[in-house]
Each structure stands twice: as C-alpha cells, then as structure tokens.
Amino acid sequence: MKKFILFLLLFTAGHLFAQSDSAFIRKVYDMALSKGNAYEDLRSLCKDVGARLSGSAQAQMAVEWGEQKMKGYGFDKVYLQEIQVPKWVRGNKEVCWIHVGQKAIPVKILALGGSVGTNGTIKAELVMFNTLDELKKAKRSEVEGKIVFLNQAMNEKDINTFKAYGGCYGIRAHGAAETAKLGGKAVVIRSLAMPVDDHPHTGSLHYEDGIEKIPAAALSTKDCELIASHYAKGKLKLTLDMDCKDLGMVTSYNVIGELTGKEKPEEIITFGGHLDSWDTGEGAHDDGAGIVHSLEAMRILKESGYKPKHTLRVVFFMNEENGNKGGMNYARIAKEKGEKHIAALESDRGGFSPKGFSCDGDLAKFQSMFDFHKLFKAYELSEFERGYGGVDINPLKEHFPGITLFGFVPDSQRYFDFHHAESDVFEAVNKRELELGCAAMASFLYLIDKGL
Amino acid sequence: MKKFILFLLLFTAGHLFAQSDSAFIRKVYDMALSKGNAYEDLRSLCKDVGARLSGSAQAQMAVEWGEQKMKGYGFDKVYLQEIQVPKWVRGNKEVCWIHVGQKAIPVKILALGGSVGTNGTIKAELVMFNTLDELKKAKRSEVEGKIVFLNQAMNEKDINTFKAYGGCYGIRAHGAAETAKLGGKAVVIRSLAMPVDDHPHTGSLHYEDGIEKIPAAALSTKDCELIASHYAKGKLKLTLDMDCKDLGMVTSYNVIGELTGKEKPEEIITFGGHLDSWDTGEGAHDDGAGIVHSLEAMRILKESGYKPKHTLRVVFFMNEENGNKGGMNYARIAKEKGEKHIAALESDRGGFSPKGFSCDGDLAKFQSMFDFHKLFKAYELSEFERGYGGVDINPLKEHFPGITLFGFVPDSQRYFDFHHAESDVFEAVNKRELELGCAAMASFLYLIDKGL
Numbered sequence: 001m002k003k004f005i006l007f008l009l010l011f012t013a014g015h016l017f018a019q020s021d022s023a024f025i026r027k028v029y030d031m032a033l034s035k036g037n038a039y040e041d042l043r044s045l046c047k048d049v050g051a052r053l054s055g056s057a058q059a060q061m062a063v064e065w066g067e068q069k070m071k072g073y074g075f076d077k078v079y080l081q082e083i084q085v086p087k088w089v090r091g092n093k094e095v096c097w098i099h100v101g102q103k104a105i106p107v108k109i110l111a112l113g114g115s116v117g118t119n120g121t122i123k124a125e126l127v128m129f130n131t132l133d134e135l136k137k138a139k140r141s142e143v144e145g146k147i148v149f150l151n152q153a154m155n156e157k158d159i160n161t162f163k164a165y166g167g168c169y170g171i172r173a174h175g176a177a178e179t180a181k182l183g184g185k186a187v188v189i190r191s192l193a194m195p196v197d198d199h200p201h202t203g204s205l206h207y208e209d210g211i212e213k214i215p216a217a218a219l220s221t222k223d224c225e226l227i228a229s230h231y232a233k234g235k236l237k238l239t240l241d242m243d244c245k246d247l248g249m250v251t252s253y254n255v256i257g258e259l260t261g262k263e264k265p266e267e268i269i270t271f272g273g274h275l276d277s278w279d280t281g282e283g284a285h286d287d288g289a290g291i292v293h294s295l296e297a298m299r300i301l302k303e304s305g306y307k308p309k310h311t312l313r314v315v316f317f318m319n320e321e322n323g324n325k326g327g328m329n330y331a332r333i334a335k336e337k338g339e340k341h342i343a344a345l346e347s348d349r350g351g352f353s354p355k356g357f358s359c360d361g362d363l364a365k366f367q368s369m370f371d372f373h374k375l376f377k378a379y380e381l382s383e384f385e386r387g388y389g390g391v392d393i394n395p396l397k398e399h400f401p402g403i404t405l406f407g408f409v410p411d412s413q414r415y416f417d418f419h420h421a422e423s424d425v426f427e428a429v430n431k432r433e434l435e436l437g438c439a440a441m442a443s444f445l446y447l448i449d450k451g452l
Numbered sequence: 453m454k455k456f457i458l459f460l461l462l463f464t465a466g467h468l469f470a471q472s473d474s475a476f477i478r479k480v481y482d483m484a485l486s487k488g489n490a491y492e493d494l495r496s497l498c499k500d501v502g503a504r505l506s507g508s509a510q511a512q513m514a515v516e517w518g519e520q521k522m523k524g525y526g527f528d529k530v531y532l533q534e535i536q537v538p539k540w541v542r543g544n545k546e547v548c549w550i551h552v553g554q555k556a557i558p559v560k561i562l563a564l565g566g567s568v569g570t571n572g573t574i575k576a577e578l579v580m581f582n583t584l585d586e587l588k589k590a591k592r593s594e595v596e597g598k599i600v601f602l603n604q605a606m607n608e609k610d611i612n613t614f615k616a617y618g619g620c621y622g623i624r625a626h627g628a629a630e631t632a633k634l635g636g637k638a639v640v641i642r643s644l645a646m647p648v649d650d651h652p653h654t655g656s657l658h659y660e661d662g663i664e665k666i667p668a669a670a671l672s673t674k675d676c677e678l679i680a681s682h683y684a685k686g687k688l689k690l691t692l693d694m695d696c697k698d699l700g701m702v703t704s705y706n707v708i709g710e711l712t713g714k715e716k717p718e719e720i721i722t723f724g725g726h727l728d729s730w731d732t733g734e735g736a737h738d739d740g741a742g743i744v745h746s747l748e749a750m751r752i753l754k755e756s757g758y759k760p761k762h763t764l765r766v767v768f769f770m771n772e773e774n775g776n777k778g779g780m781n782y783a784r785i786a787k788e789k790g791e792k793h794i795a796a797l798e799s800d801r802g803g804f805s806p807k808g809f810s811c812d813g814d815l816a817k818f819q820s821m822f823d824f825h826k827l828f829k830a831y832e833l834s835e836f837e838r839g840y841g842g843v844d845i846n847p848l849k850e851h852f853p854g855i856t857l858f859g860f861v862p863d864s865q866r867y868f869d870f871h872h873a874e875s876d877v878f879e880a881v882n883k884r885e886l887e888l889g890c891a892a893m894a895s896f897l898y899l900i901d902k903g904l
Contacts, residue, residue, distance in 0.1 A: 033608045156485045156884070159831055195883060353805070353863045355832070379611055380807070382834040411805045411863065413884045431647060432608070432865045 032439035038296040046282035046426035053279040054319040055087025066255035075257035083329040085252040085319040091243035099237040109217040110200040111244040132170040144183035176216040177208040186215040190224040199421040255316040267310040271345040274320030281424035289351030296438035317392040331395035345406040346390025352410035354440040358387025361404030369451035484891035490748040498734035498878035505731040506771040507539025518707035527709035537704040537771040543695035551689040561669040562652040563696040584622040596635035613864040628668040629660040638667040642676040651873040707768040719762040723797040726772030733876035741803030749894035769844040783847035797858040798842025804862035806892040810839025813856030821903035
C-alpha cells in the first residue's frame, strides 16, 4: 500500500502544472483563432512568392520572405545558414501523346523531379505493369526498346493515406532505374494521388549508380485509366518530349530564428517545416502550411510573453523535396558546432484539422510529464503515439542519439488530392484548420520546453 | 481476489465478439472505400435533383430519387410515409442596397426561410446591434421605423463550430420578432458563417404569436464588415425588396426502407438524414451527405450478407430545415402504430472526416457491450461521448422514453463555410471523407444491432 501511495504521489507530481498549462494553452488557441497571422502569411507565401523549387529564383525569394517575416516578428536572433542544393529545371517543353491506331491523344505529364530530358522526341511501344514488382519480374524482351507504364494505384482501403502513399512510393522512386535495367527507353507512372482526377503529381526519383538515366514522368490518374483501357484493347505507342535538366549545385539557405532560452540557452529545441516546394501549384499544403504553423507558433509564444527554458529555434529548411540538403546540413553543422539538441518537431503533412503528434523517441517520458490526452481533449487532439518525426529533422538522430523527434499529425484524407500537383494552392487550405494547427504546434512546443 | 476474477470474466464476456467484429468492420470499410456507391449517389442527388426545399418540385423529385435508390438496392421493404409540410417560396425578387451619402451599393441577401416579403420596397435608416441581447435592451425610440442590422459574429475561439453556431442562432431565429416588438420595419442579420466570404447563408426564423411578422434576410459576412465600417462613419439607409411568401401546407413524404430483423423483427432501429435542403446551393453537406451515409450504410450491410437481429429502418426525413414535420410525424405515427423503437442514429453534420458518435442516452450500456475505442482505433474514430442525436430523430424520445439516440460526429471545422449557402455543392464534399462516414455509420449500426 505504501508503494501504491508513493506511485500516486509521483504520478500526481508529474501532472502538477495542469491548471496553468490549461490556461496557457487556451490563450494560445485564442491568439491563433482570433488574432492570428497564419492565413495571411500563407497567402503571402503562396501568392507573392509561389512555387519555389530549390535553386530557383522563387526559392531565393522565399528565403528573403522567411528572413523578413522572422525579423518582423522580432525573434531574438534571425540568420541564414548557407548550404549547397541541387538545381533541376523543368525546361520549356513537356508533352506526351498516346497513339491509338492513327489517332494521337495528348495527355498531361509532369517530369519527375531530377529526371533527364528526352533529348528530342521518344516514340515507342508502351508496356504496362500494375506494380513495380511486376516490372522487376519482367523479362528483358518484354521491356527492351519500349516505354514502361507503371499503373500502380494507391490502395484506397488504407485508412491513413500516408500508408497508401508508402505502398506506391517505389514506382516513382525506382521506376526509372528498374526500367533502365531491362533496356526500356523511358517510364511514365501513375501519379501518387488518391482521387481519379486531371492533375499529374510530380516528386523525386532516384537513379542508381551505374544504371542509365532514362526520362521519367507522371501522368494524371484519369489519363492512366484512359491509357489502361486502350491498352487492354491492343498495342499502343507513346510519344514523350521533355527538356528538363540538372544544372548542378547552387547556393541556398536554411532560414533560422531563435527565442533564447532563459534557464538553459545552450539546449536547443528545433522545429519547422520546409521552405522549398515543387515547381507546380503553390506549395500550400506541402509545405507552406508547415512553414506557417512553425512561424505562427513562434510568434504566438513570443507575443504571449512566454519565456522559454530552452532555446526555441524555428527552421525553414531548404530542399526537402529533392535532396534534403537543408536537413542534413543543419544536423551536421549543429554537431560540428558542438550544439546540444534535445528535441525537434516538424510539420510536413499539410494544413488540415490537427489530430495530434507522433513521437520518434521516448513518448512515455513525455506522457509522464503531461497528460496530453487530458490537456488537449477540449481542442479535439487525441493522437499521441509512436511514429515518424519528419524528413528535415530526421538527420538530427544520427548526430544526437538521445534526441526525441515529434511530428505534427493532421487529418490525412485530403492530402494526396493536392500533394506535388498544380492543385496545391492557397485556396485548398482552410483558414481554421490552418490556425488550429498553429495553436497545436505552439501548445505542444510549450509543453516540451516546460517538461524537459 | 475471487471478485476480481469474476469482474475480469464479466468484463471479458462483454467484449467477447471483438475478433469477428473487427473482421466485419474491416469488410465494411473495404466495401465503402473500394467499391462504394456513395460519391456517385451524392453526385446524382446534388446534380440530377439539386436544391430541394420542402414543398418544391425538386423535393418531390428527391422523394422519387430516394424511393428508386432504395428499391434499386433491393431493401426488404420500401415505402413512402405521407406528411404535410410547409411550402415557402423565395419568389423572384430579392435585392438590397445600402445608401452611403448619394451612393447606393448593392449587397447580396438571402431571405430567411419563412420570412414574409417586403410588399414593395422598404427604405429606412439602419440601426446596428452587435448581439441579440443588445437589441433586446434597446429603447423603442432607437428602433422604431428603422431596419435593424444584427451583426453578431460566430465566436471563432470556440473549437467546435457547432458551439459557435449555437451562440449566434438567436439572431436568425428571434431577430425578426425582437425587432418587431420595438417597431422596427425589417431585420438583416450577419450570416451564421465562420469565414468572411461572399455568400449569404439562409436558415429558418421563428415569428412569435401576436407579434407582427416583418421581413428578415441574411447578409454575407463580407458585406456585414462593409456595412459596419460605413455605419461607424455616419447614418446609413438600407433598401430591401423581397417577394418571398408562405403558400401553406402541402403533401410530401418521408422515404423509408427496411431490412427485416431476423430475431426481433418488431424491434426497430431507425437511422437516416434529411432529404430536404435549403433552396440555394445543392444541399451537399446539409444533408445530402447524411442521406448518402445512411443509404450506403444500409446497402453495405445488405450486400455484406449481414442478417440484422432487429429491423433496420433507413429514413430520408422530409422538412428538417423549416418545420421538422418529417421527424415529428414519423415519431407520432410510430407510436400510433404501436411500434417498438429501441435506438436511432442520425447523420446531419456534413460529409467530413468522421471523428465518432455522440450518444443521447445510456452510453455506458453500449460501452459495456463493445470497446468502441479499441474497435475503431484503426479507423481513426476516437469520440464516443454523451451528446445530441439529431433534429429528425429527436421526437422519438417523447414517444419512446427508453430509446437511445446517436449522432454521427464528423470534423466540424469546415461545416459553416457551406451551411445553407450557395457554396454547399457536390464539389465541396471529398470522396474519401464521405466514404469513411458511410463505413463508420454501417459499422456502428452493426454494433448497435448486435449488442442490443
């Protein structure tokens, strides 16, 4: 019985601050929902800057935009971290037709990020595979000299759409290399998109060392249905013409702002999203939302008068989409400087209604500090589970083994309607959903800072 | 210790069927997400029928649409339940201007449902109140002969938007009567909408017996901001011209389909949504989604081969929006026929990502039968709490005191962007979100039927 009472006491002590925490979280939500800057900041990033692929003039504008925003909000320190990033450009020409008998039908394509161009026009017979595994098992004679069409659909039965995305990721990442191994001339893939619609969705591919680099492009899911239906009736040819190309490495920047810690300024909590986007749409959900979630969270914490124990460092990472040079260099430089990193949080799953946070690390430790479920119940957050942090913060794990990474988790259902497509524009983001994300981020950062 | 073991046994017995239940729920979700009819059925209701206010030709089309759908899906019984509903028509003219000095600025309005017309043009000085309570406290001299402008905004700090809606509901319901009591000529209200946008949102009003009926209309939130800014600078006049009118009661129908219970056919579980909508937009979220959730849930349960213990009765209620004659008569007739009603479930909160179910009744009883949290965790449902069932099923409580009512709870954040406005169209509903709602409804009905 003594042990039991001791347990109760310890348990209670762990949740001592619940009342003042509740009041602070309420204040954070009020600031985000009634006097928030998030929606206007996202509008500005999407409309004044727009799509901002690493190495582009727009990416440089985004760096300046981010630095000005942080300075405008009066963070204690604001600075740029110089890095080298790949510069790939789509070029001017990007066309595709299917040939059904004597008829040429144009279909929309987007070259996959990093793809080589076609160096003139490629016209060849199409061979379709329903999965990457089917392609891998094919004979060279089935593929050689042809254009491969990978028509693998996201599994709509997966409840969380990121799981369905993971299941299809291989066709985009490895389709080109696997096609080249069998002598194929080019590959076109079904967009990694949940709905059947008109937008091709781009994304990065990975060529393999020693394997020929061949052109790769994404088709809209609707065009894939069209092509598959013609393919079922007889042989098809496809014409592809793209002049995208790689222009080597160029200088760019991570944008960094800090609120200096009051008790342990040398201990750093990093949080952020990625500033770059693909070169289509406006990068609103991916990852304008994450940028604004992080910027607004820092602004709210500062404006609220909160004095963090540790140094809170907001980072707008560059080049998540096609290289992750921002995240990798940030972690490396932090290690080289001898910094002490204790936790990190990333938002890169869109600006939808918040559901909670995933934890790559010792979740139980944090749950013993705060009853997240109880503190966030009124804010309709209920997911606090083990899971991935984020691409940009992930390299911190290698250099700081004890660090805990967190990922912001919003509802996933609509994300792959917009991801890497021309439909990912400001208008696709709902103001309240975005603001609730900012408040969730600010509240969670406050708890991490206070608990550690 | 014996007691403890007994407790464990009882507890376990209460959740005996978890494994087969899990498998059944998985099957239901697979059917909804990969071979579902929900999205196409909603498209048809929104595009082939469209807006369908009680008493209109479109409402009659919707009745026939519903009957044909149910018959097409082969439910055991399909029939119409005749009721009398109010017929109110917007008429052809609906215009409004504000007069700023010599300038007349047109603003968009929607007459509130049930409003009398202006009987020619009304032009009068505007007097603004920020809340209904402010109006109630005003002197007669402040209001007499004027047009009242109720500019009460939904409270954006409320996390759940239905709470914010409840806080403003009074200006729409009682604004006209309170204005008339003080001699005002007409009332214009700020739309009960969360965003600042261009759409007026209509909805029903309640005149009081013995109080003059005066015209009432909703303004878009953006126009309210405009008018308020001019009002702050000096006196304003407003012109209003609307020829809406009440055409008395006409015949309409609830549409009913049944799967006959195998063990207790005389015990009925009712579920549904409302078939009528306002006469603007397409009634997609309100309540096309609820209709399709219910129709698809029944279709899936039938197609899955499930044989319900009790009779499952899907009801497309008529006239929820301006009278609730469907719900009231359904309950009354059920009582008169001596039917036995044990539970009811309604979907009338939009077609957004499901969060769970609210329970107006003995939730603990159902939770002792099934661990909802555990069964639905993989489907991202986490809210199982006490709360409201729905407007249409609520009258069942009066006639069947032991009944338990349930309400389907989706995410609320975007609902009041669309509610009762021209923006509530098919395109505003996401396919996956809708389908997940259907699966949640079918799964929950299965558990209620099995547990009772």
